Amino acid sequence: MDNRLSNSLLAWLRCFDAAARQGSFTRAAAELCITQGAVSQQVKQLENWLGRPLFLRTPRTLVPTPEGQWLAVVLRESFGAIEGTLAQMRHVPDTHAAATLSCSPSFAMQWLTPRLGGFFLQHPGVGLRVFGEFHRIDRTRMVRDGIEAAVRFDPGGYTDLEATEFLDEWLLPVASPAFVAAHPGLRDAPDRMRPEWLLHDGSAWEGADTFEEWQHWFNAVGATPPAWKAGPQFNLSQLAVGAAVAGQGIAMGRAALVLEDVVAGRLLPLFSRCVPSRAHYSFVTAPQAGPAMARVREWLLDEGERFRQVRAVSLPPRSESA
Numbered sequence: 001m002d003n004r005l006s007n008s009l010l011a012w013l014r015c016f017d018a019a020a021r022q023g024s025f026t027r028a029a030a031e032l033c034i035t036q037g038a039v040s041q042q043v044k045q046l047e048n049w050l051g052r053p054l055f056l057r058t059p060r061t062l063v064p065t066p067e068g069q070w071l072a073v074v075l076r077e078s079f080g081a082i083e084g085t086l087a088q089m090r091h092v093p094d095t096h097a098a099a100t101l102s103c104s105p106s107f108a109m110q111w112l113t114p115r116l117g118g119f120f121l122q123h124p125g126v127g128l129r130v131f132g133e134f135h136r137i138d139r140t141r142m143v144r145d146g147i148e149a150a151v152r153f154d155p156g157g158y159t160d161l162e163a164t165e166f167l168d169e170w171l172l173p174v175a176s177p178a179f180v181a182a183h184p185g186l187r188d189a190p191d192r193m194r195p196e197w198l199l200h201d202g203s204a205w206e207g208a209d210t211f212e213e214w215q216h217w218f219n220a221v222g223a224t225p226p227a228w229k230a231g232p233q234f235n236l237s238q239l240a241v242g243a244a245v246a247g248q249g250i251a252m253g254r255a256a257l258v259l260e261d262v263v264a265g266r267l268l269p270l271f272s273r274c275v276p277s278r279a280h281y282s283f284v285t286a287p288q289a290g291p292a293m294a295r296v297r298e299w300l301l302d303e304g305e306r307f308r309q310v311r312a313v314s315l316p317p318r319s320e321s322a
Helices: 005-021 027-031 036-050 067-087 105-122 138-143 177-182 212-221 237-244 255-265 291-314
Strands: 055-057 060-063 098-103 128-132 149-154 161-167 169-177 198-201 250-254 280-285
Touching: 005 027, 005 036, 005 060, 005 067, 027 036, 027 067, 027 138, 055 067, 060 149, 067 105, 098 105, 098 291, 105 128, 105 149, 105 255, 105 291, 128 161, 138 255, 149 291, 161 291, 169 212, 169 237, 169 255, 198 237, 212 250, 237 255, 250 255, 255 291, 280 291
Parallel strands: 098 128, 098 149, 198 250
Antiparallel strands: 055 060, 149 280, 161 280, 169 250
16 A cells, blocks of 8 residues: 555645634634535545445534544644744744754644644744654753753752743543443533443653652542552653543543543533643743843743633633642
């Protein structure tokens, strides 16, 4: 089979990417400025070419199959990298403003990349290279690898770097509408969650326990946790969330990563309050970072505040006693 990216295959992938992000052929068509029928047909041609379905087509929304979720994550990262590169190439960056930003992969894909267009509109002279990784950083490594700054999700505690918290995080178990409908009585009843239903991010941050976020959540709500090892484990939070969207179980959602899916109806919060995470998102630089990094820091602080305002009206309230 010829797997080269022909013009037809690229068109199919672009339509699939839009449909996966929007959860609807109609909204994808509006984004791409083509007809709903054209989007549906392009996705169908991709499914025929692959020999497998990519969506479960329900009356209310499109639900990616596990293979569809896998492809959607890869495409979102790939298209984001392409768009970021093109944005840099369209401008002649100030040599004093070039910046390399290391970012946690799930956060980069779900939160940062969709907002970067606004940053480039505000700062067209800043060349920003973003790459995903979740390894803990220190000053020696930043200098050695040429990393000007990083965005990390962790409890902080940096001693030789400057760290600015720009967004806190809320934790909330989430599942697909189909999963909730198949398990009546589950909502607002933590003791009814079976261990094999729980989807785990096995590395919430470097050094975190495999079951850190679920354990923290159960402790905060005063419920007895189940046996942990029965549920599937993933190495990225976004993969666990994708499995939840596909109806495979209950993920511990981070608000920054699941808000879009909750608002779109692809995921439902199972409980009436959120729990504050022990970790938060920080912008980390070496002391005396350059002017480009100062602009990125200020932009992240502004975007974090805007997100908090949307989060406050879109999700269950945070439990301050947790």
